[in-house]
Amino acid sequence: MQEGERVSRLEEVVQPILRDHGLELVDLEWRDGPRGMLRVAVDKPGGVVVGDCERVSREIGDVLDMAGLISTGYDLEVSSPGLERRLRSEREFRWAIGKRVRCWQSGGAEVQGRLREVLSERLVLEHEGQRIEVPRASVTKARLDAELPWPRRA
Numbered sequence: 652m653q654e655g656e657r658v659s660r661l662e663e664v665v666q667p668i669l670r671d672h673g674l675e676l677v678d679l680e681w682r683d684g685p686r687g688m689l690r691v692a693v694d695k696p697g698g699v700v701v702g703d704c705e706r707v708s709r710e711i712g713d714v715l716d717m718a719g720l721i722s723t724g725y726d727l728e729v730s731s732p733g734l735e736r737r738l739r740s741e742r743e744f745r746w747a748i749g750k751r752v753r754c755w756q757s758g759g760a761e762v763q764g765r766l767r768e769v770l771s772e773r774l775v776l777e778h779e780g781q782r783i784e785v786p787r788a789s790v791t792k793a794r795l796d797a798e799l800p801w802p803r804r805a
Contacts (some may be wrong), residue, residue: 657681660720661689668710669693674703677732677746678739681698687725689715692732692743694746734797744769751796752776756789762798 662679669676675690676802693699693710708729715721738752742764753763754774762785764778774790776783 659719662714662722664714664718665691665711668707668714672703672710674699674707675746676742677736678743687721687723689721689725689727691727691729692736694731694732704729704731732795734795736795738793738795741769744774747795751798752793753796754785754790754793756785757791758789766778 658679658681660680662676665679666676674693674695677694678690678693680688680690681728682688682690684796693703693707695703708727711729712727713731715727719763732746736743738747747766748769750766751763752766752774753761754776755761762776762778764776764781764783766774767777767782771787773787774785774793
């Protein structure tokens with residue numbers, strides 16, 4: 652089975668389980684090796700707690716074992732996306748709409764703001780009331796910009 656096909660099939664199995672638990676798939680990553688690794692990042696309004704990850708991890712593991720999609724031994728990791736998660740895929744960018752992000756561009760420029768739109772050719776951010784359009788082709792790295800409920804220490 653091709654890598655892209657495997658990921659698509661795994662997503663098809665995982666999505667209904669997450670929906671049943673009120674969770675949203677942020678990212679799914681499969682790594683081949685002597686022992687495979689399946690990483691699933693999930694989120695929900697108000698954030699994910701350890702209990703959410705434990706519950707869906709057990710259920711995902713049981714369903715995957717019955718489905719026979721993974722024929723070797725594997726490890727399963729279910730977690731929240733993290734406060735400063737790196738954004739790579741289209742799905743991750745779309746999930747981040749409304750959240751604060753930081754982008755680095757070729758040439759070293761860095762922009763930050765609340766992600767308002769994800770378009771094929773550009774990202775639209777808002778910072779201090781200003782609209783910032785960032786060409787997607789110039790983005791070398793992007794990540795969430797943590798919004799902590801408490802002030803950062805100096």
